[in-house]
Amino acid sequence: MTTTSFTKRVKRRITARMQVFFAVCPPGLRSVCLRELSLLDLPVQDIQLLPGGVAFSCKLNHACVANAWLRSPARILMRIARFKADRFHILEKKLTAVDWELFLPAGTQPAIQVTTHTSRLYHSDAIAERCLPIIRAALGTASAQNPGTPLQMIPQTVMIRSENDGFDISLDMSGIPLFKRGIKQQVTQAPLRENLAFAILDAAGFTPGDPLIDPMCGAGTFAIEGAMIQAHIPPGFFRSFAFETWPGFSQAAFAHAKSLAAGHFSPAGPVFASDTDPGAVAALRSNLARHSFLAPVQASRQDFFDMLPDRMSTKKGVVVLNPPYGRRLEPDQNTKKLYRQISKKLAADFKGWRVGLVFPKKHMADLNHPGLAIFGFFHGGLDLAAGIGTI
Ligand SMILES: C[S@@+](CC[C@H](N)C(=O)[O-])C[C@H]1O[C@@H](n2cnc3c(N)ncnc32)[C@H](O)[C@@H]1O
Structure with a gap:
């Protein structure tokens, strides 16, 4: 596949579409996050309080800005697939069908985090063992298709969550937790997040x-x-994020949002x-x-x-x-x-x-x-x- 057709696929499947995101919040901070999100000057829809955080929909480039602008969440996840699976072979088939190379840089070896609740596939280690090779193989073989992607040292994590046999597959966009603003290098005892x-x-x-x-x-x-x-400095202005290495990340749009913000400092x-x-x-x-x-x-x-x-x-x-x-x-x-x-x-x-x-x-x-x-x-x-x- 040529670089142009890869870019077109990323645009058609990822960046031009509305996507679903989830801002993970510490207990007590969900409503603060909901208010922050509603006050952001971004076209964000379907903002919803859910256990553990706040869900919302928008395009990927706006979610990148939300990562750098929101003060209350711990991280933001982007949902990339949702399906039912009550057998390992179904889970494996569904995961294989995900276009991993459109989401993560070629050659990435992501970590995986699994949580399950009242599901027939209940053993999180067994799920991780089955899923990780599929994801890594998909990204490994994709390297020839997208040779220009820079690989950086920011952690990439695939989050797999299952409840009542329904699976949500998400990526951690933030990489480093959002409460790390990239400013404090020295800490003392018992620092607050x-x-x-x-x-x-x-x-x-x-x-x-x-x-x-x-x-x-x-x-x-x-x-x-x-x-x-x-x-008036956004909390994530001085730090890096996992999404900055993704094929769908628009460096130009993110830099533009940051330069607009810098004009208001x-x-x-x-x-x-x-x-x-x-x-x-x-x-x-x-x-x-x-x-x-x-x-x-x-x-x-x-x-x-x-x-x-x-x-x-x-x-x-x-x-x-x-x-x-x-x-x-x-x-x-x-x-x-x-x-x-x-x-x-x-x-x-x-x-x-x-x-x-x-x-x-x-x-x-x-x-x-x-x-x-x-x-x-x-x-x-x-x-x-x-x-x-x-x-
Ligand atoms: C829990 S720590 C504060 C952590 C800080 N909020 C942070 O996030 O890095 C409590 C601090 O109170 C300071 N402290 C204790 N008694 C004090 C006093 N009477 N006047 C000023 N500082 C005091 C201690 O030296 C310690 O650094």
């Missing part, structure tokens, strides 16, 4: 015009996410990020030094309890705290005492500021800050809660 930091900022009503204080900043997850929002700030730990402040400074838009973020070594926000900003904004809480099932006395002191400090010096405060347990939020709205989320194997409100 960027999509959770965004959800807390969002719940606190943080907008680009608001000053932000991150007084227990670690390596600066909240501070950097907030500065990106202030500067504005200066970040004010953001105040501080921590008592000199190692954390050094990690933060090293992260800030990598991008000029982060220059307005003020990093300092400071104790939260000595902080006087009215001396830092005449305008009241948002203060976000992710205090140290350990990994115990029940918070110990020191943690409880720390949260009581934080409550007192916020009440004394942060009047009129909106707060997003991470709690290790929902009931602690109820005890210490009865006025805060609580949303629960799951992070690092822990059921956490964020308390949101105005002091």
Whole structure:
């Protein structure tokens, strides 16, 4: 097959058609993602809340932009086939019929992830063992047909999901999880994921015009996410994605969307990020030094309890705290005492500021800050809660 006829097939079968996508979200963030998707200036249809995430339909080039623009999902999957199979020979036949070479670069050796639920083919390892050679063989033999595709080191994963004998075959478009913004190289202990930091900022009503204080900043997850929002920089602007190597990827359309976004960048700030730990402040400074838009973020070594926000900003904004809480099932006395002191400090010096405060347990939020709205989320194997409100 010539390159031109291959390109025509990719266009006819992949890029010119509406496709179905699924934004995988952490618990508690599906409705945030749904709102983000509806607000994107993209022709996206059939947005639907489903268990584990949000489904939507659009063309591939618009889904590529959604990957780089959405802050809440963990990854976005593109569905490439859907069928029924209750025997291995049917599954193998259906998988063989997929035009793998139109979706993934020739020669790719993708990984595979299988989940099954109430299906006759219930053994996920056995399914993976049958499916992987079929996919790899299809992509291996296709290399002569599409010799120009660059192979990069971004992971490619085929996701196979079966429920009641119905199979969905998808590709992970994102490759590296979307909460990795490609900015933070240094992390400290217990960093929050960027999509959770965004959800807390969002719940606190943080907008680009608001000053932000991150007084227990670690390596600066909240501070950097907030500065990106202030500067109108899409979360995926500085990183790469699995779809960038796909035959259907339009480098020109993606670069055009990014250059339009770059035309709206504005200066970040004010953001105040501080921590008592000199190692954390050094990690933060090293992260800030990598991008000029982060220059307005003020990093300092400071104790939260000595902080006087009215001396830092005449305008009241948002203060976000992710205090140290350990990994115990029940918070110990020191943690409880720390949260009581934080409550007192916020009440004394942060009047009129909106707060997003991470709690290790929902009931602690109820005890210490009865006025805060609580949303629960799951992070690092822990059921956490964020308390949101105005002091
Ligand atoms: C869970 S970590 C924060 C992680 C950070 N949100 C991130 O994502 O990288 C808690 C941080 O609070 C800092 N800390 C503890 N007590 C503090 C205080 N009184 N004032 C300022 N920072 C404090 C610790 O040094 C630690 O870096």
